[in-house]
Amino acid sequence: MNVLLSGDTNLDFFIEGFHKFELFGQTLYITTTHICLSIVFVILIVFSIIANRAIKKADPTKPPKGFVNVLELLVEAVDNMLVDTMGPKHGPRFANYIGSLFALLLLCNLSGLLGLRPPTADFGVTFPLALISWFMIQYNGIKHQKLGKLKSLFEPVFLFFPINVISELSTPISMSLRLFGNMFSGTIMMSLIYGLLRVGSVSLAVAWPAALHAYLDVFAGALQAYVFAMLTMVFVSNQIGDET
């Protein structure tokens, strides 16, 4: 029983249950995913509170410096990304969702660096996130295209209706499996490396797994967080259509 990935001599990249309880006749577990996700939430909440205080204290008449400058950089990066992909009219409306989604996914994916099991390497985390995105995509499609949304299911001819429905329904599955597969493969490879490097009771994992962490956690994690947010934006702006 260990939260840390490399904490045991056995290979453990699976989700472990820590505490078992009964609810409505079902046996449920508090797992590594819950714990790691809670740690990420605490980090995000503390960061938000500190950021909020810093912004409230800042003097709007003077140029920003220090921490407030970094915060403006982050907010501007998210805003620019949205305006670039979704246009200046609709883009900024989605800054709340895309910004918080990106921050959550980035921290979740990077939590592998601390030796935690990344919460995104659990299909139970990525699938609900993809479902939220999918409902937002469909809601915007119905809101902006009205009946055209229904009509687009029958294009180019009537017979294509089942194929169009399947392609709509496969969006959340492919989005969630993409994130899950990337993070889980990274987790498996890191735990294999940590398990491999053991001679007797001495671990030889001194410095060189750091290079693999740099690729599997930092590069792949940041890229997948970006891709998830980017795909949400692209799908939503496809549904909104040309009216700018």
Added chain:
Amino acid sequence: MSGISSEAFVLGCSAIGAGLAVIAGIGPGVGQGIAAGYAASAVGRNPGAKGSIMSTMLLGQAVAETTGLYGFTVALLLMFLKPLMP
């Protein structure tokens, strides 16, 4: 086939199936290579647009990767959940 229990047989066949499933990795490998090659030639033609070419390439590669990840998921299910086990 005496001396082999049915569990061991199914386990071995599941391992072979998992190995065959990750052959799906060939497709995304080729696709990502093609995307990277065209991105390189695009940067050569228009070096000013390097940033947007880069982000488009990475997005396309991530989408192309999905089919490979389906194979990977099938391999994982066969290896660790053992759905064929009697």
